Amino acid sequence: MIEPLIFELSSPGRQGLTWPQPDVPAEEITKLIPAKMLRKTAPELPEASEQDVVRHFTRLSSLNHGVDTGFYPLGSCTMKYNPKINEDAARQPGFARLHPYQDLATCQGALELMYNLDQYLCEITGMHKFSLQPAAGAHGELLGLLVIQAYHRHRQDFKRTKVIIPDAAHGTNPATAGLVGMEVIQIPSDPRGGVDMANLQAVLGEETAALMLTNPNTLGLFDENIQAIAEMVHRAGGLVYYDGANMNAIMGLTRPGDMGFDVIHLNLHKTFAAPHGGGGPGSGPVGVKDFLAPFLPKPLVIKDSQTGRYRFDEERPQSIGRLKAFYGNFGVLVKAYTYIRAMGANGLRQVSEHAVLNANYLLHLLKDHYHLPYQRHCKHEFVITPSSQVRKQGIRTLDIAKRLLDFGYHPPTVYFPLIVEEALMVEPTETESKETLDQFARAMIAIAEEALSNPAKVKEAPYTTPVSRLDEVTAARKPVLRWKKENLA
Secondary structure, eight states: OOOOOOOOOOTTTTTTTOOOOOOOOOHHHHHSGGGGSSOOOOOOOOOOOHHHHHHHHHHHHHOOOOOTTSSSOOOTTOOOOOOOHHHHHTTSHHHHOOTTSOOOGGOHHHHHHHHHHHHHHHHHHTTTTEEEOOOSHHHHHHHHHHHHHHHHHTTTTTTTOOOEEESSTTTTTHHHHHHTOOOOEEEEEEEEEEBBBBHHHHSSSSSSEEEEEOSSSSSSSOOOOOHHHHHHHTTTOOOOEEEETTGGGTTOOHHHHHHTEEEEEETTTTTTTTOTTTTTTOOOEEEEOOOGGGGSSSSSEEEEETTOOOEEEETTOOOOSSSSSTTHHHEEEHHHHHHHHHHHHHHHHHHHHHHHHHHHHHHHHTTTEESSSSSSSSOOOEEEEHHHHHHHTOOOOOHHHHHHTTTOOOEEESSSSSSSSTEEEOOOOOSHHHHHHHHHHHHHHHHHHHHHOHHHHHHTTOSSSSOOOOHHHHHHEEEEEOOGGOOOO
């Protein structure tokens, strides 16, 4: 049993450190700092010993769940193991201590890494040029749509302001389109979970700027009509944008560029095994076909053919400008570069093959105990829902997710994608063993059986976590963002 955390550690007179005497006399401080900025009363800081503080935060950190502590099947996020060699490379002094204002002659190695990473990503995706500036996937979406917008405007085609987005898309897709001032046109999925071709044809026209989608989509299903879809959009004068969040399913097997996509963003913090979550940092490089390369943000790293040295190309008159200060989250770039070099071409292909194999194996174990909305082989992830018998007991997806905590697992993504009612989206990734998948499946099956035999137990879970089930409505509307002693009341 987990004992409740004691947050109130402060006791008057306890001390965990000794402050050095200030080297500025007190009377001088009052002269240097305006009176209105000086405190009238001492701050209410906790008084605790160093040992109590260290134990408190160490214990808190041990309660965090992450890919280094347990299975993390968060669908559509690729929460896979991050090889520690990536961290070793990123903390090398030559990388970690770089300054963006250094003379380029002193950081040729870093520029070479960025240049080569661009080349590797082009080969993996079938694109021709990448910008490494975007700091996350949604940031990459922003760049991708700005490039598409700049392309149409350069051609004086100002009427192209509509972006077509399937109903199974990631939520950032319509949000990004709205952010750049484009109109979102949503189209439904067909019975097999792909783009409805008739609906797509009906909305295509001279105002179409782009179609945004990922393949496989958020249902974990590969769209069998993808080349025909791309051809339809191109015939209408639009471009095709690839949300690269699900690249973990297809690396080394197929390339978005070969499917007909014109623009792509990648999530290096997902597919290429840099730590994911906790607010960042991330990296969302954007790749384009040749005809769109002039619009990428500046600067880009180029190699001088005569000297063999690397430099930034600032002379880009059609560029949309700069998207981010400096050149991207360089530490994440180093980790992704290390991952690609360590895996090699065959290794990256195996990543996708094993990710697809793991997902289909786990789906096979669960399909007789949960409802499968689409009777197809999945790619890297799949969507299931509680069975009709379980739902008759009043059990919802949230109840299953909460009960799963008692088994020591982070729950899958819940209630997404929105087109599947009571969705549970599971992505096991390639890095999990058969034993882990078997154990997780046993837990999920046990919960499904428990929901029929003892539904009240499932509805009141979790029982073993430091905090039991919360009032989520109140938590969302009246969040307590800062702990105070009175919050214990």
